[in-house]
Amino acid sequence: xxxxxxxxxxxxxxxxxxxxxxxxxxxxxxxxxxxxxxxxxxxxxxxxxxxxxxxxxxxxxxxxxxxxxxxxxxxxxxxxxxxxxxxxxxxxxxxxxxxxxxxxxxxxxxxxxxxxxxxxxxxxxxxxxxxxxxxxxxxxxxxxxxxxxxxxxxxxxxxxxxxxxxxxxxxxxxxxxxxxxxxxxxxxxxxxxxxxxxxxxxxxxxxxxxxxxxxxxxxxxxxxxxxxxxxxxxxxxxxxxxxxxxxxxxxxxxxxxxxxxxxxxxxxxxxxxxxxxxxxxxxxxxxxx
Numbered sequence: 244x245x246x247x248x249x250x251x252x253x254x255x256x257x258x259x260x261x262x263x264x265x266x267x268x269x270x271x272x273x274x275x276x277x278x279x280x281x282x283x284x285x286x287x288x289x290x291x292x293x294x295x296x297x298x299x300x301x302x303x304x305x306x307x308x309x310x311x312x313x314x315x316x317x318x319x320x321x322x323x324x325x326x327x328x329x330x331x332x333x334x335x336x337x338x339x340x341x342x343x344x345x346x347x348x349x350x351x352x353x354x355x356x357x358x359x360x361x362x363x364x365x366x367x368x369x370x371x372x373x374x375x376x377x378x379x380x381x382x383x384x385x386x387x388x389x390x391x392x393x394x395x396x397x398x399x400x401x402x403x404x405x406x407x408x409x410x411x412x413x414x415x416x417x418x419x420x421x422x423x424x425x426x427x428x429x430x431x432x433x434x435x436x437x438x439x440x441x442x443x444x445x446x447x448x449x450x451x452x453x454x455x456x457x458x459x460x461x462x463x464x465x466x467x468x469x470x471x472x473x474x475x476x477x478x479x480x481x482x483x484x485x486x487x488x489x490x491x492x493x494x495x496x497x498x499x500x501x502x503x504x505x506x507x508x509x510x511x512x513x514x515x516x517x518x519x520x521x522x523x524x525x526x527x528x529x530x531x532x
Contacts, residue, residue, distance in 0.1 A: 244353060251289075252278070253278065253281045253286045254286060254290050254293075256276065256277060256278075257273060257277075257286055257290050257377060259285065260276055260302065261273075261275060261308060261309060261310055262310060263442070264309070266307075266309070267304050267307030267309035268307055268309070268420055269281055269306060269307045269310060270284070270306075270307075271310075273287070273308065274300070274359070275454065278422065285481060287301070289309060289331075294310070296319055297313070298312065299311070299312060299313065300312075300313050300314075313435050313460065326336065331358070331367075333361070333364045333366070334364050334367050334368060336356055337352055337356070337360060337364055337365065337368060338373060338374065340352050340355050340356065340428055341390065341391060341431045341464050342369070342391050342395070342404065342407060342432055342434075343407065343430050344430055345377070345388075345389065345390035345391060345432065345433070345434065346377045346380075346388035346390050346439060346442060347388060347389055347390075347440075347495060348380055348386040348387065348389070349365065349386060349389075350386060352432070360439070363409055363424075372392055372394040372395075373391060373392060373393065373394055373395040373398060374389050374390065374391055374395070375390060375391075375392050376388070376391065376445060376449060377389060377390045377436075377437050377438070377442065377446065377451075378442040378443055378444055378445055379442065379443045379444075379446075380441060380442060380443075381441050381442065381443055381509055382441075385443065387449070388442055389437075391404060391434055399494050403434070404432045404433060404434040405432065405433070407432070409429055409431075410427075410429040413429065413437065467492050470485070475491060
């Protein structure tokens with residue numbers, strides 16, 4: 244049998260150092276560990292060429308050398324994990340109201356809770372898939388009605404929605420105060436998918452992606468600087484002065500026109516008035532006397 248060709252010792256040393264290191268190593272550090280006379284750059288290039296077709300490649304990252312999984316096999320290293328998130332108190336209350344009172348609108352939820360329900364709370368429950376939009380209420384504004392889903396039953400290990408605890412069971416577990424107000428009752432939940440008489444079917448555009456989209460808020464005007472505010476005030480004052488000047492000029496013009504009309508010569512059709520100079524002279528003589 245032919246003996247395999249022995250690998251250069253420097254390649255074995257480099258291989259051992261890089262595999263044992265938890266972090267990438269720079270070329271200068273590797274050169275200090277090599278025997279004298281070893282061309283570290285050529286040795287790294289040769290080792291990189293050897294590992295190029297393998298499942299692990301020698302790569303250079305930030306001027307340092309390390310072994311990494313081949314790029315086309317990175318999907319093998321992907322790990323899926325389930326992240327557990329706790330619901331807020333508001334989300335639990337909304338979920339309970341939807342479960343017992345469905346079909347229910349957001350306004351009805353707020354009326355039962357006594358506080359305003361933020362859009363984010365309902366969005367969280369929609370994203371978990373525990374509630375869904377059922378239809379639209381036949382009232383002004385046609386608000387959405389919400390109900391639970393099969394994922395809700397699976398999450399809470401319920402065979403049907405009717406398995407939710409009733410009034411007596413809630414009292415027995417201590418979740419309700421024994422001294423309840425008169426007339427207090429817990430509705431019998433029903434997840435019947437059939438729309439009620441006061442519900443309309445959803446429209447084609449009522450998709451979950453659209454419902455979860457953030458509301459478009461009007462752009463707020465940028466605050467004006469002091470210099471801009473002063474400039475606007477000065478411009479307004481200048482406009483007022485110009486307006487007053489124009490009004491005065493128009494008044495003077497009207498007065499001039501009226502004066503010209505008074506002193507205008509009489510029309511040719513009208514007889515001219517003759518001044519009795521003789522009479523004036525007689526009067527003057529009388530006054531002189």
